[in-house]
Amino acid sequence: xxxxxxxxxxKCGRESHLEPVNLCDFCFSxxxxxxxxxxxxxxxxxxxxxxxxxxxxxxRSLLPVDGEVVDIGTGFTPLVKADNLxxxxxxxxxxxxxxxxxxxxxFKDRVVSVAITRARDFxxxxxxxxxxxxxxxxxxxxxxxxxxxxYVFIPADIEQSKIISTAIYNPTLVAVQGxxxxxxxxxxxxxxxxxWGFININLRPYYAEGxxxxxxxxxxxxxxxAPDCVIAPAASGLLFTRIWKGLEEFSMxxxxxxxxxxxxxxxxxxxxxxxxxxxxxxxxxxxVKPNTIAKSIAIGNPADGFYALKAARESGGAACAVSxxxxxxxxxxxxxxxxxxxxTAGGVVxxxxxxxxxxxTIKKNDLTVAVITASGLKTPEVVADIVRPFVIQPSLESFxxxxxxxxxx
Numbered sequence: 001x002x003x004x005x006x007x008x009x010x011k012c013g014r015e016s017h018l019e020p021v022n023l024c025d026f027c028f029s030x031x032x033x034x035x036x037x038x039x040x041x042x043x044x045x046x047x048x049x050x051x052x053x054x055x056x057x058x059x060r061s062l063l064p065v066d067g068e069v070v071d072i073g074t075g076f077t078p079l080v081k082a083d084n085l086x087x088x089x090x091x092x093x094x095x096x097x098x099x100x101x102x103x104x105x106x107f108k109d110r111v112v113s114v115a116i117t118r119a120r121d122f123x124x125x126x127x128x129x130x131x132x133x134x135x136x137x138x139x140x141x142x143x144x145x146x147x148x149x150x151y152v153f154i155p156a157d158i159e160q161s162k163i164i165s166t167a168i169y170n171p172t173l174v175a176v177q178g179x180x181x182x183x184x185x186x187x188x189x190x191x192x193x194x195x196w197g198f199i200n201i202n203l204r205p206y207y208a209e210g211x212x213x214x215x216x217x218x219x220x221x222x223x224x225x226a227p228d229c230v231i232a233p234a235a236s237g238l239l240f241t242r243i244w245k246g247l248e249e250f251s252m253x254x255x256x257x258x259x260x261x262x263x264x265x266x267x268x269x270x271x272x273x274x275x276x277x278x279x280x281x282x283x284x285x286x287x288v289k290p291n292t293i294a295k296s297i298a299i300g301n302p303a304d305g306f307y308a309l310k311a312a313r314e315s316g317g318a319a320c321a322v323s324x325x326x327x328x329x330x331x332x333x334x335x336x337x338x339x340x341x342x343x344t345a346g347g348v349v350x351x352x353x354x355x356x357x358x359x360x361t362i363k364k365n366d367l368t369v370a371v372i373t374a375s376g377l378k379t380p381e382v383v384a385d386i387v388r389p390f391v392i393q394p395s396l397e398s399f400x401x402x403x404x405x406x407x408x409x
Contacts, residue, residue: 003040004064007031007205010307018064020122020197022204030303031205033064041253046224049255056110056213062249063114063213064206070116070146074109075213077101079221079369084337085350089357093367095227097218098340099374104141104165106134106343106374107239111210112199116142118206119197126151129199130187132180132235132296133162134374139199140169151196153183158295159379179290181301200236211239215246218369219256226256228366229317231264231353233345233373234274235297237308240265243371244311264362265312265319266352268292268327268344274305278312278319285309293324293382294344296374318361322351330354331376331383341376349373 006015011029022031044061052058056075078098086094099107112135119127128151129139136152143150150171154163155178167173176183184201191201199207219226226247234240244263250256267275270292277285285305290298302308312319322330330350335341342350353370356362376383392398400407 001061002064002066003035003037003043003061004033005036006034008034020118020124020202022202030307033205033209035062035064037249037252044253044255046255049220056113056210056217059213059216062216062253064209065114065117065121067117067121069113070120070142071113072103072109072141072145074102074113076217079218080338080340082338082370085334088333088337089354090364091357091362091368092365093228094353095218095222095367095369096334096338096340097214097369097371099214100340100342100346100372100376104134104137105377106138107211107214107371108134108138108374109142110213111135111207112138112142114210115197115199115203115207116146116148119199119203120146120148122197124195124197125149126194126196127199128187128190128194128196129153130180130184130201132298133158133166133378134296135200136166136171136173137162137169140166140171143171144169153187155180155183155295159381161380162378165378180299181287208238208242211242212246212249214239214371215243216250218243219247219250222367222369224256225367226251226259226261227369228260229262229264229356229362229368230371231266231349231356231368232371233297233348234265234267234305234308234319235299235302235345237265237274237302237304237306239371239373240308241304241311244315261315263312263315263317264352264356265308265317266349267319267321268294268297268348269321269323270294271298271300272319272321273300273302274308274312275319275321277305277309292327292344293379294327294348296343296378297345297348318356320352320355322348322355326351326354328383332386334372335376340372342372343374343376343378344382345374346372346376 271290331347
């Protein structure tokens with residue numbers, strides 16, 4: 001059973017029924033799911049979690065769903081001890097949470113699994129989303145599994161590989177001439193006209209909760225403890241806030257001890273409204289016009305930016321941005337030290353991690369987790385410059401002529 005009891009406004013605190021709405025009727029602020037934690041604590045234990053399935057649904061009692069879930073095998077992705085990268089950066093206790101290995105190769109499968117389940121419960125005949133690519137593929141895949149029609153709205157200029165990896169599931173794919181923010185505004189208008197379940201609009205409160213499972217897994221995989229530091233990318237800021245919420249929930253339920261984790265926001269310099277606000281000491285996040293190769297996190301007006309900013313400050317963390325060149329360097333560094341090919345958002349995380357390590361903000365023995373949210377197979381074009389093969393004839397003589405000295409090294 002679900003212990004979700006209501007939707008609550010994050011600003012004024014008013015509660016409403018568990019319905020497909022995402023904004024408070026009174027103050028138009030975001031709604032989030034609230035739970036009966038007292039009842040939940042009687043039902044949740046380490047033993048029950050460990051005996052559950054080897055995916056995100058081992059935490060089902062902490063999520064806002066009833067009935068049969070729409071599951072394509074998401075979650076419980078590896079937490080890798082990154083010794084090679086750690087030596088490179090001077091960090092002894094560095095881990096990579098590798099969410100590249102979800103079914104559609106990004107963490108979005110976590111949020112979509114919850115949201116599509118709720119969409120089916122609410123009786124929506126069609127599901128839809130606004131996306132920069134990763135969410136599009138996940139919505140299309142889950143809709144296929146749930147036998148629901150899907151409309152997917154994307155900026156027309158996103159990477160071709162992301163378009164192909166969405167189209168394979170046969171949704172109605174709509175490319176919009178504009179930025180993600182333009183796409184999202186269009187979808188907000190469509191919500192009012194069509195009886196569809198928009199995954200990241202009217203279903204957003206439920207969608208958001210799926211991201212908590214990243215935090216649950218990290219804590220469990222670390223031996224039921226919270227890390228000292230977490231570095232995570234921020235687009236809308238929602239993932240970042242839910243990792244923080246997930247750690248706090250585990251502590252509240254006495255599954256782990258007190259949370260003293262420092263949360264670090266990672267953004268691309270060409271789309272860094274949260275970082276700008278943090279560095280300026282501002283209370284609010286002001287929109288920017290994105291211009292970066294990290295298209296999956298290129299959201300100029302982040303819906304949860306204020307709350308991500310708040311979490312970074314309250315946790316004693318920070319917000320940091322890196323250039324496109326540093327993003328590419330981060331992608332290559334992670335691949336060439338740990339064998340993990342991350343997309344551009346992963347390059348952002350590793351670039352920021354490097355800056356924080358070099359500056360001493362993250363200390364040598366801090367237990368640190370870098371969250372890698374999607375596979376580099378989503379954006380291979382950006383590192384195409386690495387393809388420089390040696391061309392030889394099919395003979396030993398040709399090999400030795402071209403590569404003989406290298407082969408002896």
